[in-house]
Amino acid sequence: MTFWDQHGQEVEISQADQKWLDDSYFMTQQMRLEVDAPRAALSYRVSTKGQVDHDDIPMQKIACRKFAQEHGWRVVLEKAEKGISGSKVSASKRDVIQELRSEAGKGNFDILLVYMFDRLGRIESETPFVLEWFVQHGIQMWSTHEGRQRIESHGDKLMNYIRFWQAAGESEKTSMRTRDRIRQIVSSGHFAGGFVPYGYRAINKGRVNKRDQPVKDLEINPDEAEWVREVFMKVAEEGASGYAMAQMLN
Numbered sequence: 001m002t003f004w005d006q007h008g009q010e011v012e013i014s015q016a017d018q019k020w021l022d023d024s025y026f027m028t029q030q031m032r033l034e035v036d037a038p039r040a041a042l043s044y045r046v047s048t049k050g051q052v053d054h055d056d057i058p059m060q061k062i063a064c065r066k067f068a069q070e071h072g073w074r075v076v077l078e079k080a081e082k083g084i085s086g087s088k089v090s091a092s093k094r095d096v097i098q099e100l101r102s103e104a105g106k107g108n109f110d111i112l113l114v115y116m117f118d119r120l121g122r123i124e125s126e127t128p129f130v131l132e133w134f135v136q137h138g139i140q141m142w143s144t145h146e147g148r149q150r151i152e153s154h155g156d157k158l159m160n161y162i163r164f165w166q167a168a169g170e171s172e173k174t175s176m177r178t179r180d181r182i183r184q185i186v187s188s189g190h191f192a193g194g195f196v197p198y199g200y201r202a203i204n205k206g207r208v209n210k211r212d213q214p215v216k217d218l219e220i221n222p223d224e225a226e227w228v229r230e231v232f233m234k235v236a237e238e239g240a241s242g243y244a245m246a247q248m249l250n
Contacts, residue, residue, distance in 0.1 A: 020062045029069050040073035040111040045081040045119045060115040067144045087122040091130045104139050111140045124165040191218045199228040
């Protein structure tokens, strides 16, 4: 079984790890815990459509389920966000964060576990306080990679802020690299993906990406191109308005 991680790298998941995706297997393991085991909520998030397409949430799920089991925590809630940017979408507009807050306020779990703390968000002026809110409401905050985040001293608060400040910076760098790469593709005369503009069609011309997967390029669609030329001539030579063009095309 193959997935792509948060860095876009292809990862082969072992048979031993794949079993943690099986709900029946996981429930069997959970039944071995003490009756009064701490209750944990697990939260997963991927930011981009590409991650959703390749579905790297299973990698986070495997890590979190194993971590919870190893620590003797009973998983009472699992939430997943697919295609939600942690740097662009405020926590106040993210349903999963609001649901977790609601459940925490009702005392329905004791621990919130994430793959990495930046799964909570990457807005340095907001996300540290999201984490702090949970701690203030009696929830232990854990990451499979970074361990437990405490908010017991001024130093804890500073480290909490620095972590998300760094995450926000990494998000900005990733955005810059993505924009630069798109500019390079376009300047080379290739299609960068996304919506295919009217008058063109996307076809395979034998080009592949860095993962050796086929990618499409644009070529003129003869039927649609006639309409594009007609509209251009009407506007450029006859001064037709946008309303007149809409009337003609509809």
